Amino acid sequence: MKKTLILLTTLILMIPGFVFSDLVTFKVGYFIPRTQYEVREDNLWWIEFDQMSFSKTNYQTTNFGFGYEYFFSKHLSLVLNIEGYSKNKLGQYIDYVAIEDFDGVWAYPIEDFYGDWIPSHSFSVSITPFQLSVKIAPFGRRMKVIPYIGGGVGVYLWSVRLRGEVIDFSDEWWDQDYEVVVYPIKQWDAREENKLKVGFQGFAGIMIPLANRISLEAEFKYNYAMADFTEAFEGFERFDLSGYQISIGMNYWF
Numbered sequence: 001m002k003k004t005l006i007l008l009t010t011l012i013l014m015i016p017g018f019v020f021s022d023l024v025t026f027k028v029g030y031f032i033p034r035t036q037y038e039v040r041e042d043n044l045w046w047i048e049f050d051q052m053s054f055s056k057t058n059y060q061t062t063n064f065g066f067g068y069e070y071f072f073s074k075h076l077s078l079v080l081n082i083e084g085y086s087k088n089k090l091g092q093y094i095d096y097v098a099i100e101d102f103d104g105v106w107a108y109p110i111e112d113f114y115g116d117w118i119p120s121h122s123f124s125v126s127i128t129p130f131q132l133s134v135k136i137a138p139f140g141r142r143m144k145v146i147p148y149i150g151g152g153v154g155v156y157l158w159s160v161r162l163r164g165e166v167i168d169f170s171d172e173w174w175d176q177d178y179e180v181v182v183y184p185i186k187q188w189d190a191r192e193e194n195k196l197k198v199g200f201q202g203f204a205g206i207m208i209p210l211a212n213r214i215s216l217e218a219e220f221k222y223n224y225a226m227a228d229f230t231e232a233f234e235g236f237e238r239f240d241l242s243g244y245q246i247s248i249g250m251n252y253w254f
Contacts (some may be wrong), residue, residue, distance in 0.1 A: 004193045009243075022077070022254050025071040025217060029083045029247030031063045033125070035102065036240040044160070048123050051167075052091035059125065065247065074140045079133045084110050085243070086126035088161075092118045096167060098185055107167040107187040112180065119178045119185050123162025127241050128157040129223060131201055144209065151202035158241055160233065161191040190232035197241065199225025207251060217249040 035045045035056055048054050065083035072078065096107040097115025108115060133152030140146075168189040175182050205219030225241040233239075 022071040025067040025249045027065045027247045027249030029245045032060045032244045034242040042237045054091040058089045077135045079135045081131040084128045087126035090122045092120040106182045119165040124161040126159045129154040146207040149204045156197045156199050159193040161188045197227045213253045215251040221245045
């Protein structure tokens with residue numbers, strides 16, 4: 001919700017400047033996080049996908065964006081884009097069940113125990129990039145189909161939150177009654193919110209004029225940004241904010 005309010009506020013503040021722009025675009029897209037990770041215990045993406053019922057496809061979702069474009073020439077323009085991505089998913093541990101006793105709550109291997117319940121937590125990621133790009137239309141803009149390419153830099157407003165039950169694998173215990181290794185289960189609410197990171201993007205697409213001032217746009221974009229944890233997830237390696245986006249939009253020409 002906070003990211004949505006920030007996006008809407010930014011759009012409202014930009015409205016007075018539209019009279020000086022040459023084109024505005026409203027788009028809807030499908031964002032696919034890259035989730036680049038290595039098999040290592042300090043990579044948050046890998047931990048969640050390895051231990052939990054989450055999968056990469058669970059974090060693919062639709063998003064919305066807005067942009068305006070200033071023309072320098074019939075081939076070259078400057079584009080400001082604002083887009084948003086947010087996904088929150090509740091998952092369960094796939095290999096452990098929870099058993100509660102007088103000493104606390106413990107994680108037991110699911111293949112040997114029924115347990116009282118399956119421990120679970122939610123994993124939330126949100127990314128709002130503010131991107132400035134150079135856009136090139138190699139054949140100009142007076143065509144039935146207008147291909148273009150471009151790229152630039154962006155400031156990524158991002159947040160990560162993990163909330164719920166977490167198995168502490170660093171604290172190993174031996175259950176003498178059942179002769180099995182168990183781990184304590186703790187309640188956790190770890191978050192890093194409204195952090196900023198500089199990233200990059202590249203894109204390619206086509207525009208198809210529909211009327212005198214209206215055109216349809218289809219675009220593929222690759223975003224790249226790597227975030228550094230500093231607070232709740234300190235000790236983890238860099239978090240991948242990169243992703244692929246396929247979108248369609250409506251352009252209005254001034």
